[in-house]
Amino acid sequence: MKKSFIRIVDGGICVVDDVEASGLKNGKYGLTIIKRENSIGAGLFTSNKVKAAPVIYTKKIISDGEISIIVANSGNANCFTGSGGMADCDKMVELTSKLLNIPKNQIAIASTGVIGRTMPMEIILPLIEECSKNLENSSKASKDSANAILTTDFVSKEFSVEVTLLNGKIIKIGGIAKGSGMIAPNMATMLCFLTTDAYGEKDILKKALKEAVDLSFNMVVVDGDESTNDEIILLGSKNKDNSILTESGGIDSNFQEALNFLCQNLAKMMAKDGEGATKFIEVHVFNGKSQNDVIKASKSIVSSSLVKTAVFGGDPNWGRIVSAVGYSGADFNPNNVSISVNSKDKTSYLVKNGEILGFEDTSSLKDAEDIMQEKEIKIIVDLNNGSYEATAYGCDFSYDYVKINAEYTT
Amino acid sequence: MKKSFIRIVDGGICVVDDVEASGLKNGKYGLTIIKRENSIGAGLFTSNKVKAAPVIYTKKIISDGEISIIVANSGNANCFTGSGGMADCDKMVELTSKLLNIPKNQIAIASTGVIGRTMPMEIILPLIEECSKNLENSSKASKDSANAILTTDFVSKEFSVEVTLLNGKIIKIGGIAKGSGMIAPNMATMLCFLTTDAYGEKDILKKALKEAVDLSFNMVVVDGDESTNDEIILLGSKNKDNSILTESGGIDSNFQEALNFLCQNLAKMMAKDGEGATKFIEVHVFNGKSQNDVIKASKSIVSSSLVKTAVFGGDPNWGRIVSAVGYSGADFNPNNVSISVNSKDKTSYLVKNGEILGFEDTSSLKDAEDIMQEKEIKIIVDLNNGSYEATAYGCDFSYDYVKINAEYTT
Structure with a gap:
């Protein structure tokens, strides 16, 4: 149920002014770059014991510091790929870092696709080069990103809202997602990237994200298999004027409801677009x-x-x-x-x-x-x-x- | 792996001399009667919170005393059928008791089939009449019983063995089973009726049965749904010469292995005959x-x-x-x-x-x-x-x- 302090708006992840994005497909492979310098990042990851290389990589990056870029590819999960898997993560990050002049430790990565096959770097690296040239803040850029991460799902999944905080301030939240088979339990096989111009410390953002995910992606079931590659990343602003903390120190309930609402809408899109789904x-x-x-x-x-x-x-x-x-x-x-x-x-x-x-x-x-x-x-x-x-x-x-x-x- | 003290023999549930059986089909409905007077019965039942009327009925009958007859029908599960469901159980038991001159409290019942529809007593009761006329101890009678309880499975499932106990005595165990969809976890949607001329107190038999079921039916998964109607009943003999207790008071390990082996073979037959299974x-x-x-x-x-x-x-x-x-x-x-x-x-x-x-x-x-x-x-x-x-x-x-x-x- 949408509340009156939430307005659905266009823009996807680019609803937030200082976010730039681009996305490209090359056959069954796709790649997106999402750029938002010096974001406070919060992340949630698969609970499968078998974790893809990019999951292990990004979990550490996010807990350590700020995030400026997300690079995500579809077509290959880079999972169960032995020692070569982590080296391929490094190569993706290194190239992105060089092309966009961003420190390596501010670059998060994510992958989705087939498990247990080595990454086709001869396809992925050129996609990074191309994408890094086309970054822009536009609805089209968000849509291209949403398209680039699809695998067996057909419909790109984007949603964005404006929300009036309890203090009257208006902030924005945008998101893109992919997910089709292997959905459930615990947000299995999905990628979701969220942006907001709201401010919260890392722990606060993560708490808000956890509640939203529990009420949305964690309630979607397509086939009961749980993926090795799930990642949800929320990029928050450093602008303290847009704080989501109330005077009493709690999370602004309007922000929380808007984030829940946005994630629930993306979750429903996933279920509708489940593998082979007719209903x-x-x-x-x-x-x-x-x-x-x-x-x-x-x-x-x-x-x-x-x-x-x-x-x-x-x-x-x-x-x-x-x-x-x-x-x-x-x-x-x-x-x-x-x-x-x-x-x-x-x-x-x-x-x-x-x-x-x-x-x-x-x-x-x-x-x-x-x-x-x-x-x-x-x-x-x-x-x-x-x-x-x-x-x-x-x-x-x-x-x-x-x-x-x-x-x-x- | 079959051990040398186990021999696979013909006969199904009628491998035991004093067991009589019969089975009939009428369209999508079927019925079997298995008779073995004054058996010591052990039973295991579904753990689904929604239990069919015959499950509730038989659980009590088995824990209270001896079992002389099992009546089982296919085509309707008599589950989630309100107060009428239990009344239908009574009618089945009453008619069987009258026709075969067996006390009502020695008659166990089981059902399998569609959930949430009232039992077609105009079909079931005549089947009881017919079956009660044809009871006999023969391989054909066991096969007819195994056929009568099938629903969406195609192949009747029977198995029987002779086993040499540690004390040199030779005893027999026979079984029939059905199970197709809704198999797992915890022996879901299956019926299995076992007979033996071995002797053990109720608790001993149940312990042996539990181990065998854990290693067989509880390891079969067809679709992950758990049935409301699972019943496994073992009918043991009262002949103390055939005791399965060793001198030290444990269960004869040869008997246990034979029971495990028999149940595993029935379980494999179920998996092979799972709904739509090609492999x-x-x-x-x-x-x-x-x-x-x-x-x-x-x-x-x-x-x-x-x-x-x-x-x-x-x-x-x-x-x-x-x-x-x-x-x-x-x-x-x-x-x-x-x-x-x-x-x-x-x-x-x-x-x-x-x-x-x-x-x-x-x-x-x-x-x-x-x-x-x-x-x-x-x-x-x-x-x-x-x-x-x-x-x-x-x-x-x-x-x-x-x-x-x-x-x-x-």
Whole structure:
């Protein structure tokens, strides 16, 4: 739900004045450079034990100091590439540093693509050269960046907002993202780069970012595999006039809500553009006993292969939904649960307080069948067991998911 | 690995002399009755919070006393069926009790099929009448039983062995099973009925059964959804001459190994017959730091949608394998891991001590590609981090999995 202090604006990452960007594709490979000198950077990274070389590299760079440039490539993940992987990171950073005259320790890198193959440096390095010549602050530059990092996803993902802080000051936040298969849990296979002219110390920015990511990317499930390459980087300003700290020392709640809203919109774009997706699924679980319970239940539903194939087939299958809640580990009594499906302005109850309506009420079943034909479907589950709620995002499971991932290319 | 004290024999559940069985199909519905008067019963049941009515019913029956009959139907799970569900259990038991003159409290029931629809008693009750007329001790009767409980699986699953106990006595164990989609974790969507002429107190039998199930059905993953209806029942003899207790009070290790071996064979049959499966996958993870680590790692690989689609596509994708170990939670160092694939007598290393062989050694990559074309593929992962090992079973992810589960039938 968008609040009145948030305005959706154009510009993507270039919504922030002193950000420059460029992006290029070369066949299945792509590259973007995002430049914003002396930013305060906050980053979140994959929790997979197998971490790509650029993840290991950038994690250290971000914790050590300021960030002026992000270089990100698509087509090859530079992961599980032995000692050569880290050397390739160095080469990318070295060239960028030389071309743009930025200290090496202010350059973050990220990669996405196939795992376990050496980086094609003969393609990546020329892309860095090209991109470094075309940096500019424009909507087109942001869009080019968003396009350059796509792999098996089709639609570039950008979002930007203006937000009025509690003190009346107006600041901006912009973002681009990629993500398609291997999404979940814990923000798997995604890259997301965010810019803002707001100011906060590193720890404050990271705290705000963590909350936004928990409510957005960490609630997206495409296939349950977790990537080795996830990176989310937020570049904040050093302009203390735009501080997001309130007088009492907390994070400005308007800023936090705007960041959450922006990340949720990027997360939904990812789910809609999931590999082979034909339908977008939003699962809202409420009245749970704890936050953990509603997160587990909503993610279990949106991850279930059987729910996902049912949605693909247009089947309002309450049995598979309740079963997924049942094995999620969430506390609830099946006899008290209510389940409905919704699309656009139409809602149909499948189960009310444990009683299945489809048995007797054929009109409600007919409505549900109509809803399941829509492209965007909401599954709503009332656990009737407390007051917590969570929303998870995903997509259906189609023949094309299998096709995309069964293709063997060396 | 079969030991010399185990012999594979014919007969299925009727390998035990005083077991009678029968099974019938009627369209998508099926029913079996298994009779063995005054058995000592041990049972294991789904851990899904949403439990089918027959699961709730039978759990209590088994813990209370002796079991003389199992009645199991396919086509409808009698789950999430409100108060009517339990009443339908009663009707099934009542009719069986009357027809076969067995006390109601000695009759266990089980169901498998669609969730959330009322039982078609006009079909189930006549099937009970028919089956109760045809009970006999024969290989055919066991096969009919195994067929009657199938749903979306195609191949009936039976196995039986003779085992020489440590004291020289020879006893028999037989089993039938069904299971196709929704397999994993924790023995999800499966029914398995075992008979033996061995004797053990209820607690001893249950302990032996638990170990066998942990090493077999609990290591099978088809799609990661967990069923509401899983039941495994072992019917033991009251003949104390056939005791499985050793003089020191432990469980006869030959009996335990035979039971494990039998359950593992039924589990493999399930994986091979998984919904839409075109290939069988066995994942062997060894040299792990703890038992929990190797179980998590092997199941994570065999559950990964990306590994499963790669196997379908014939792709020896070491990147997806190592990534699945990476997010499994198992402790290991990616730089020390070795990965190979095997089929029949051919083995090919993809990764040795963290170094990818496919990069330089094209002959090893070619071998791996050949192996991936086989119908039965073993993925072997050496974590190089300890001495524990585990084996998980699964199948590939094909277009047909989506097709089977996207079909909407009211």
